[in-house]
Amino acid sequence: MNEQLIEIHDLYVNYKIYEGILKVLNGVEFRVGVKEKVGLIGESGCGKTTTMRSVMRILADNAIVPKGSILYKGRDILKMSEEEIQRIRRESISMIFQDPTAALNPVFTVGDQLMDVIKYSTKENLTKEEMKERAIKVLKEVALPDPERILKNYPIMLSGGMRQRICIAMALVSANELLIADEPGTNLDVTIQDQILRLIGRLVEERGTSIILISHALGTVKGLVDRVYVMYAGNMVEVAPTKELFSEPIHPYTIGLFKTVPKLTGGGIPEAIKGRIPDYINPPQGCRFFPRCEHAMPICKKEKPSLKSVGGGHEVACFLYE
């Protein structure tokens, strides 16, 4: 295994809301190596975006991080000065937001926004012309036609697919080491979503950066990443090399999750996992999955399982395998 880029260790994140405290992240363990491609899957609300926002240090104002560390090349992001994290945002890590329409400012042109990102991504003093050149170049990279015109457009004038590509372009500008893609293309139709994912895959390959890809399109994820994390209610419950995870999932949640995906070969009606994600104000003690688990044992209600290796880079957090 090569050098680590990001190592999240025992990360807890709570959200303070009117009704109480949402205990969302519950000791997350996560690693991405240099130039590694990692997938992250899990049902809606399990904390994928929260984990990634912690890495960029852009959690909402009501978020609290009571415990944990996020190491970037060995230094803790959570303890960095404002300047240090700012440099990482400008030069190393960037995120493609889940909803491209919401992530683009409606009252500025694409050019204004993209050129601003370019301006701050480098210490060079670029002229307006140079910034424009770079903007056009990156728009071409994401295969947008007529970049000159797009620079003058406001987001509202563009289609969903184009907005998504623009968000990718903005992220590319400063993603020299890691690109975090949070469900890119989810609200686009399936063919375009597929194109977008392939585009991201190609760009990451060309640029030699790491990627964390969050997606529900399991079929495409399979082809794009080396390793996949499975997340449930604020915990990573299983991680394995892609092939192994899809062929031999062992955590009861992962097994259930794969069953909910209709088989491409047809016929099967998705068999949903019974129950739903727990209430984060009063989450179950012990393993957060036990109320939905067919194999729940007495220990599952008392103790929280931690990720343990079962060999070959395959880890699982489940007492069935201890």
Place this chain on the structure above:
Amino acid sequence: MKITAYIAKRLFYSIFVLLGLSMFIFTLSRVVPGDPARLALGPLAPQWAVDQLREKLHLNDPLPVQYVIWLMNALRGDLGESIVSKRPVSQDVLTFFPASFELVMFSTIISVPLAILIGALAGRRANSIFDNIVRVFSYVGIAVPTFVWAVLALFLFGYLWKVLPIMGQLSVGIRRPPVRTGMMSIDALLAGRWDAFVDHLKHMILPALCMSVGRIAQEARLLRAGIIENLKKDYIVAAISYGIPERRVMMTYLLKPSLIPMVSIMALDLASSMGGSFIIETIFNWPGFGRYGMWAMLNKDLNAVVASVMIVGIFFALFNILVDVIIAYLDPRIRVMERAS
């Protein structure tokens, strides 16, 4: 659509609105009880003189005919004669309107930057002590009528702490600059009269401030709400995540979209300061249009009433267009919709 075409279109629509307003106010002025000719001549005038004047003013014609005659005259700049000032109403308008306009504009110059500053800070530090103070100030500013501020200002500055003049437009002993625009600050500058300019500005401060309290409160509140709402938007978080400095994100990415609701009520605020200026003008003895309109109403000076309402209406229509142009500049979504229609 080109901005000029947009303005032309809006102006064209405003003509119909103003025509409607004129019909309404004209009819109203003619159906209220009381004979304008009798009012003009006074209770002692002989009946034949009243009859003669009625004939001259076309008061015996059917209403639509009267309206058309009035409209034709108005378009030529003839708004009839005032029974109070005994001068053509158009002359009165030229004398009094600029003074009020000047005051309202001065109040706008004071209130907009203050509202932006207060609203932006309160929104950015929502629920801080500062925000809570602003909240109380807004409630008070919106709820308390203007004249209370005026009386308070008179008490403070006229009685306790005499640093600012509280009456009229100029101090005694300072010669009036020659009238050109009717706005004394501009006239003073045109005549190169610094002394008059500075003295006049001092006279404007208190009435303009009193006029501004409600506007600042209202506009700051709207901006605060806009900022709080937009602060949660993904595009703000995204801008931060690209490494754009927080200051820049707040001053541009956040402020521009948040200004939109505030700017949209500015036209209303302006018009209501214009319409409500009679209180301020009366208290501060400001020879303005609000006071003129008030006198016209009280004295049933019909030509003057109709003219006052129409002038405020035109003022309102023009400012509405101006504000819509500003909003179209701030918000491309509106421009796109406009183009589609």
